[in-house]
Amino acid sequence: MRIGIDFGTTHTVVALVDRGNYPVVSFEGGDFVPSLVAAHDSSGTLRWGWDAAAVRYEPGWTLLPSLKRLLNDAGPGTEVTVGSRRFAIGALLEGFFSALHRELVERSNAGIAANDSITAAVSVPANASTAQRFLTLEAFKAGGFTVEALLNEPSAAGFEYAHRNRRDGRREHLVVYDLGGGTFDASLLRMTGKTNEVLATNGVRRLGGDDFDEAILALVLEKAGARDSDAAARALVLEECVRVKEALSPNSRRFMVDLAALDREPLVLPVEDVHEACARLIARTLEAVEELVDEAEGVTWADVASLYVVGGGGLFPLVPRLLKERFGDKRVRRSPHPFAATAMGLAVWLDREGGYGLEERLSRHFGVFREGGAGQDVVFDTIFEKGTPVPAPGAPPVVVTRRYRAAHDVGHFRFLECSRLKDTRPDGDVTPWDEAFFPFEPGLRAADLSSARIQRREGGPEIAETYALGSEGAVTVTVTDATDGFARTFRLTR
Numbered sequence: 357m358r359i360g361i362d363f364g365t366t367h368t369v370v371a372l373v374d375r376g377n378y379p380v381v382s383f384e385g386g387d388f389v390p391s392l393v394a395a396h397d398s399s400g401t402l403r404w405g406w407d408a409a410a411v412r413y414e415p416g417w418t419l420l421p422s423l424k425r426l427l428n429d430a431g432p433g434t435e436v437t438v439g440s441r442r443f444a445i446g447a448l449l450e451g452f453f454s455a456l457h458r459e460l461v462e463r464s465n466a467g468i469a470a471n472d473s474i475t476a477a478v479s480v481p482a483n484a485s486t487a488q489r490f491l492t493l494e495a496f497k498a499g500g501f502t503v504e505a506l507l508n509e510p511s512a513a514g515f516e517y518a519h520r521n522r523r524d525g526r527r528e529h530l531v532v533y534d535l536g537g538g539t540f541d542a543s544l545l546r547m548t549g550k551t552n553e554v555l556a557t558n559g560v561r562r563l564g565g566d567d568f569d570e571a572i573l574a575l576v577l578e579k580a581g582a583r584d585s586d587a588a589a590r591a592l593v594l595e596e597c598v599r600v601k602e603a604l605s606p607n608s609r610r611f612m613v614d615l616a617a618l619d620r621e622p623l624v625l626p627v628e629d630v631h632e633a634c635a636r637l638i639a640r641t642l643e644a645v646e647e648l649v650d651e652a653e654g655v656t657w658a659d660v661a662s663l664y665v666v667g668g669g670g671l672f673p674l675v676p677r678l679l680k681e682r683f684g685d686k687r688v689r690r691s692p693h694p695f696a697a698t699a700m701g702l703a704v705w706l707d708r709e710g711g712y713g714l715e716e717r718l719s720r721h722f723g724v725f726r727e728g729g730a731g732q733d734v735v736f737d738t739i740f741e742k743g744t745p746v747p748a749p750g751a752p753p754v755v756v757t758r759r760y761r762a763a764h765d766v767g768h769f770r771f772l773e774c775s776r777l778k779d780t781r782p783d784g785d786v787t788p789w790d791e792a793f794f795p796f797e798p799g800l801r802a803a804d805l806s807s808a809r810i811q812r813r814e815g816g817p818e819i820a821e822t823y824a825l826g827s828e829g830a831v832t833v834t835v836t837d838a839t840d841g842f843a844r845t846f847r848l849t850r
């Protein structure tokens with residue numbers, strides 16, 4: 357069985373490859389699995405997905421929503437507190453994907469038997485760091501899936517568009533606008549025949565429907581004079597705000613919130629107040645889209661026929677309204693499957709019969725800090741620039757090697773990823789990896805180098821640093837002592 361899986365901040369959606377169709381899988385509670393974890397405070401028992409949703413109001417259980425959001429800054433050693441306990445983030449993720457596997461086999465209409473092997477194409481936000489990409493991949497594998505490819509979410513959604521709308525090989529430029537529960541991503545694609553080429557990507561890692569909810573909650577608590585409510589009451593009011601937000605239509609005039617959780621009368625706000633609370637969040641997405649097209653070489657707005665809106669956040673009525681005001685009525689098109697476009701696009705891509713191809717680019721810069729002249733100021737050395745073509749799934753990595761003679765006893769590497777460079781300095785969304793150390797002195801190979809006082813040494817060994825950019829859009833670093841081939845690989849660090 358071949359499937360596309362979109363692990364979202366709120367919803368995890370699965371689509372099948374089924375003889376030229378890409379149906380979305382239904383589970384017992386809906387066409388998705390909630391991306392939730394629940395932990396029992398005293399026993400530490402964990403539940404995931406629909407089972408976690410089922411215990412959300414039961415005493416003794418603590419819910420961890422938006423699990424994926426934690427991956428923004430996570431590394432392999434990251435721990436998360438749920439209720440009274442701490443868990444390794446990798447273990448929570450693995451548990452989630454194992455549970456998803458069980459749901460698919462036991463409680464869905466996918467028609468997968470327990471011993472069927474499942475090959476999946478999976479996705480991450482376009483802006484995801486190397487650590488997020490590897491953590492997600494490892495967890496899918498541990499959950500029992502064979503992962504054939506990891507695509508960026510808006511690139512995947514571009515295939516759903518292509519499958520639905522493209523009837524001839526004509527060249528076409530498309531902006532995918534993906535506003536989900538936790539992330540905003542925009543990509544500019546050039547579609548020629550069945551090949552989608554990613555020209556540029558821009559996004560905001562921490563911006564999604566969750567932030568709209570928080571902004572509305574703050575407004576409601578303020579208007580109700582209840583800003584000092586306790587956490588339990590806030591959580592209930594937040595849920596109510598989400599419910600009312602999701603029920604808004606373009607014709608809604610009022611925003612009515614039940615405040616029984618605070619022992620108060622319902623609060624009625626003019627919808628304009630709610631719009632005002634969310635407008636600045638939407639404005640950031642419009643800026644990101646402007647920048648995306650402005651910075652793309654050789655493409656102007658005149659070339660961009662459509663702006664394709666996917667993701668549940670795009671259902672908030674003010675979003676299409678402001679998009680149309682800024683980019684034109686005709687250009688803005690909404691996917692008929694806002695929640696499933698990414699999963700369906702993954703399935704379209706995975707379908708060998710479909711013949712679709714992808715030319716993806718690195719969405720962030722990758723580089724390393726090095727000592728400058730005479731061991732003085734530190735300079736940032738870019739290894740892979742944002743926009744570097746990423747190899748297709750299954751193709752070999754792009755490799756860059758640097759060689760030099762070691763001038764110290766220990767190599768201390770500070771690798772880093774960022775969304776922008778400003779005067780050659782990292783800027784924008786910056787993700788430093790954990791610090792990495794390499795013994796240039798053979799006698800130090802068994803030592804813990806993290807607290808070593810690094811000394812200058814003349815005539816050290818010849819060192820090779822090899823950087824490999826894989827099809828997942830992630831980087832692996834290997835440092836080798838050329839004298840005898842002793843090497844260390846830095847991979848799951850962040």
Ligand SMILES: Nc1ncnc2c1ncn2[C@@H]1O[C@H](COP(=O)(O)OP(=O)(O)OP(=O)(O)O)[C@@H](O)[C@H]1O
Binds near residue numbers: 368666
């Ligand atoms: N009718 C609606 N109006 C406004 N917002 C909505 C509506 N329906 C859903 N949403 C919001 O959409 C968000 C979920 O969208 P979606 O399922 O696309 O996100 P996700 O894929 O889980 O997250 P991400 O892609 O950011 O990881 C939630 O914040 C939800 O409140």
Ligand SMILES: [Mg+2]
Binds near residue numbers: 362364537698
């Ligand atoms: Mg999504």
